[in-house]
Amino acid sequence: MTKHLQPGDRITVIGLWPRDLPLLRRRFPANPIAHHLPPLGFERDEEAFRRTIAFVEANSARYYIFACGMPRQELLGDRLSARGKLCGTALCVGSALEFLIGAQQRAPVRMQKAGLEWLFRLYREPRRLAKRYLVQSPPIFALLIRERLRRRGR
Numbered sequence: 001m002t003k004h005l006q007p008g009d010r011i012t013v014i015g016l017w018p019r020d021l022p023l024l025r026r027r028f029p030a031n032p033i034a035h036h037l038p039p040l041g042f043e044r045d046e047e048a049f050r051r052t053i054a055f056v057e058a059n060s061a062r063y064y065i066f067a068c069g070m071p072r073q074e075l076l077g078d079r080l081s082a083r084g085k086l087c088g089t090a091l092c093v094g095s096a097l098e099f100l101i102g103a104q105q106r107a108p109v110r111m112q113k114a115g116l117e118w119l120f121r122l123y124r125e126p127r128r129l130a131k132r133y134l135v136q137s138p139p140i141f142a143l144l145i146r147e148r149l150r151r152r153g154r
Contacts, residue, residue: 015068
């Protein structure tokens with residue numbers, strides 16, 4: 001996104017912590033930013049979900065950044081797409097926006113290259129990520145291993 005963003009392009013962000021908004025504005029000083037932080041669990045609260053949709057639709061932008069985690073951001077994007085009222089590009093980025101603006105620390109380069117950034121993040125935020133990484137995600141590991149072996153020609 002950063003290489004395609006032009007001065008004056010509007011950005012609507014859903015989900016970034018307010019304390020990190022100055023970092024985002026510093027990173028993109030030439031771009032107007034509309035920001036909304038829905039309450040935790042907004043995907044299960046129809047009124048909160050409706051307010052979030054209304055905010056997005058009221059703040060038209062070239063880029064819509066959904067940084068509120070999986071599956072919330074995908075549900076939001078799906079609902080907005082079905083309504084068909086927006087133009088622009090929507091990106092479901094999770095915590096990638098926090099890494100882009102320097103609000104979160106990346107794993108050491110060796111861990112990144114080894115595909116272990118998730119392990120670094122689990123170490124740094126075990127309460128928040130343990131269930132997701134260790135309970136909900138294990139089925140993906142078999143797929144990743146199978147794909148890696150396939151790429152190596154085995």
